[in-house]
Amino acid sequence: MRLMEGREITVSFGELTILDRVSFSLDENQWLMVIGPNGAGKSTLVNAISKGVPYTGAISYLGRDVNQCKPYELARRIGVLSQSHFVGYSFTVGEVVRLGRYAYSPGIFSKKQGDDEERVQKALTLTGLTALEHQSVMTLSGGELQRTFLAQVLAQDPKILILDEPTNHLDLVYQKQIFDLIAEWLKGEGRAAISVVHDLSLAKAYGTHALLLDRGKTVASGTIAEVFSPEHLDRAYSMDVYAWMRSKLGQWEN
Amino acid sequence: MKQRRENFRAFEYLIFALATLLTFVLCVSLGSVNKPFTETIVIIWNTILGLPIPDYISSPSIIASVRLPRVICVALVGASLSLCGAAMQGLLKNPLADGSTLGVSSGASLGAVIAIAFGITIPGIPFAGTVVMAMLFAFLSLVIILSLAYKLDYSLSTNTIILIGVIYSMFVSSVMSLIITFSADKVAHITFWTMGSLAGSSYKNALLLLAALVVCGSVIFCSARELNAFAIGEENARHIGVNVKRVKLIVLITVSALIGVCVSIGGTIGFVGLVVPHMVRMITGPNHKRLLPACLFGGAIFLMLCDLAARMLLSPLELPIGVVTSLIGALLFVYIFYKTRSAKR
Numbered sequence: 333m334r335l336m337e338g339r340e341i342t343v344s345f346g347e348l349t350i351l352d353r354v355s356f357s358l359d360e361n362q363w364l365m366v367i368g369p370n371g372a373g374k375s376t377l378v379n380a381i382s383k384g385v386p387y388t389g390a391i392s393y394l395g396r397d398v399n400q401c402k403p404y405e406l407a408r409r410i411g412v413l414s415q416s417h418f419v420g421y422s423f424t425v426g427e428v429v430r431l432g433r434y435a436y437s438p439g440i441f442s443k444k445q446g447d448d449e450e451r452v453q454k455a456l457t458l459t460g461l462t463a464l465e466h467q468s469v470m471t472l473s474g475g476e477l478q479r480t481f482l483a484q485v486l487a488q489d490p491k492i493l494i495l496d497e498p499t500n501h502l503d504l505v506y507q508k509q510i511f512d513l514i515a516e517w518l519k520g521e522g523r524a525a526i527s528v529v530h531d532l533s534l535a536k537a538y539g540t541h542a543l544l545l546d547r548g549k550t551v552a553s554g555t556i557a558e559v560f561s562p563e564h565l566d567r568a569y570s571m572d573v574y575a576w577m578r579s580k581l582g583q584w585e586n
Numbered sequence: 587m588k589q590r591r592e593n594f595r596a597f598e599y600l601i602f603a604l605a606t607l608l609t610f611v612l613c614v615s616l617g618s619v620n621k622p623f624t625e626t627i628v629i630i631w632n633t634i635l636g637l638p639i640p641d642y643i644s645s646p647s648i649i650a651s652v653r654l655p656r657v658i659c660v661a662l663v664g665a666s667l668s669l670c671g672a673a674m675q676g677l678l679k680n681p682l683a684d685g686s687t688l689g690v691s692s693g694a695s696l697g698a699v700i701a702i703a704f705g706i707t708i709p710g711i712p713f714a715g716t717v718v719m720a721m722l723f724a725f726l727s728l729v730i731i732l733s734l735a736y737k738l739d740y741s742l743s744t745n746t747i748i749l750i751g752v753i754y755s756m757f758v759s760s761v762m763s764l765i766i767t768f769s770a771d772k773v774a775h776i777t778f779w780t781m782g783s784l785a786g787s788s789y790k791n792a793l794l795l796l797a798a799l800v801v802c803g804s805v806i807f808c809s810a811r812e813l814n815a816f817a818i819g820e821e822n823a824r825h826i827g828v829n830v831k832r833v834k835l836i837v838l839i840t841v842s843a844l845i846g847v848c849v850s851i852g853g854t855i856g857f858v859g860l861v862v863p864h865m866v867r868m869i870t871g872p873n874h875k876r877l878l879p880a881c882l883f884g885g886a887i888f889l890m891l892c893d894l895a896a897r898m899l900l901s902p903l904e905l906p907i908g909v910v911t912s913l914i915g916a917l918l919f920v921y922i923f924y925k926t927r928s929a930k931r
Contacts, residue, residue, distance in 0.1 A: 382824070382825060383824070384821070384824065402829070403824070403827050403828060403829045403830070404827035404828075404829075405827075406827065407825065407826055407827025408827070411825070412825040414821060414822070414825075417819065417822070418819070419818050419819065420679050420680070420681065420817070421679075421681075421817050421818075421867070421872035422871065422872055423814070423817070423818060423871075423872055423873065424871075427814070427873055428818060431811075431814060431815055431818065431822075431826055432826055434811065434815065434826045434827050434828065435826060435827030438827060438828075438829075440808045481822070484822075484826070485825075488826060488827075
């Protein structure tokens with residue numbers, strides 16, 4: 333089932349074109365990895381999808397233009413996990429996660445959903461944060477903080493998860509934890525994920541599809557096998573990517 | 587780790603309300619003429635109910651028509667200013683944000699200074715000239731600041747707003763100095779007023795403040811959840827489905843209206859909106875569902891005590907209340923700032 337489609341998305345700031353007619357599609361249970369060198373426009377693409385930057389072109393969810401969705405309608409469909417967070421006040425982990433349910437009762441008079449608390453607890457359990465529920469977010473480590481926001485987006489219960497380098501500053505343990513969690517989440521009905529990933533090995537290991545960008549333009553898109561061909565990667569990164577990866581991995585043999 | 591509830595419980599309201607009431611009675615009974623507590627309570631009670639004041643109380647008019655309306659106004663201004671401060675600090679995710687950092691307070695005072703210097707009045711309605719001008723200029727300042735910020739930065743990011751607010755305040759204060767230079771005959775009046783004072787406030791002032799606080803306060807209270815989201819981060823607020831631009835506009839407009847009314851009646855009383863939410867947050871935590879109601883009480887108590895100090899410290903000479911709040915506020919602020927900074931390390 334086709335969940336999301338982006339057609340000819342272009343983002344410009346004045347004269348500068350950051351993203352040039354990029355298209356993509358996302359089906360159920362797919363995990364689309366957006367890859368490419370720095371300045372390729374990866375983050376800008378996911379920003380456009382979450383309405384963070386103005387764009388031209390069309391992005392639709394189940395055939396409906398996302399621009400016509402109210403903010404809370406969009407949030408019920410699309411959840412976003414950013415790469416870093418700074419919380420200036422000492423909110424508790426529970427308070428931050430509970431805000432994930434905002435989209436289900438956005439107005440002053442709208443009733444709280446019966447399953448709000450259940451979903452919050454489930455998200456806390458999944459991310460292993462139950463014991464930290466009443467702790468201030470200012471006392472958390474980077475990994476715990478990122479898991480807090482992952483729990484928030486899981487409580488939000490979106491259909492499409494957008495991840496902008498979700499494990500950028502995290503240790504290997506947390507990288508694995510978070511990617512495994514998302515892979516498990518993806519198995520649910522009508523779900524899909526898009527993530528911006530720097531680490532090509534991670535992208536190859538977890539992704540089902542990939543979109544390779546370079547300087548705002550699409551270099552290749554399709555399944556992981558199609559996109560991760562030496563020609564495409566070499567062209568986008570201007571180097572022999574396969575040789576570099578092998579030499580890196582070679583250090584681990586013996 | 588102790589557990590904090592989201593909302594205020596009845597007994598917590600009761601404690602805050604009792605503390606406010608106690609401070610209120612204290613501030614009404616103390617002054618150039620001190621009255622026993624019991625007599626003060628009788629006078630307050632009978633004045634509220636419109637009953638005649640018993641003969642055994644000497645010179646009750648000092649309390650009934652001078653001190654009582656003044657303390658009521660002080661409490662209302664304190665509550666309003668700290669509510670505005672708390673809302674701004676949440677919205678802009680900046681503990682240094684306040685009506686004064688945004689430039690709204692200085693804008694409002696410019697309006698009021700123009701009204702005083704050029705004698706702008708609305709016939710038939712006392713003090714309407716300053717009130718209307720202050721509100722008008724508060725709004726106008728907001729429009730200027732927001733449209734400048736919007737031009738620079740599509741997403742109205744908080745840093746841009748604060749920076750433009752600071753620049754705008756500087757500009758406004760220079761215009762104000764210019765006006766003061768050219769209206770030498772009113773210098774004393776204007777300066778005293780810009781330093782902030784609620785001396786000579788009337789019941790009519792109190793009524794206007796109460797109306798503004800009820801209307802604007804309700805709007806801010808209804809935005810508590812959105813303010814929580816903003817305090818965690820504007821981007822995150824957008825991601826969880828908050829209508830970021832609309833909430834920002836509603837809160838900014840409401841806050842500037844409330845500040846406009848306060849400034850027109852009491853002049854610029856700095857630091858209240860900055861310091862009170864800081865202190866209250868130490869008790870209630872940052873959740874606005876608890877913070878906002880607590881700020882109402884905390885702000886009222888803080889400003890009533892400051893006003894008491896202004897009246898008593900150099901009695902019979904009276905200090906402008908703004909001088910006292912700035913003195914206490916700046917010291918407290920340094921302490922809080924230092925404490926939070928060293929806690930982070």
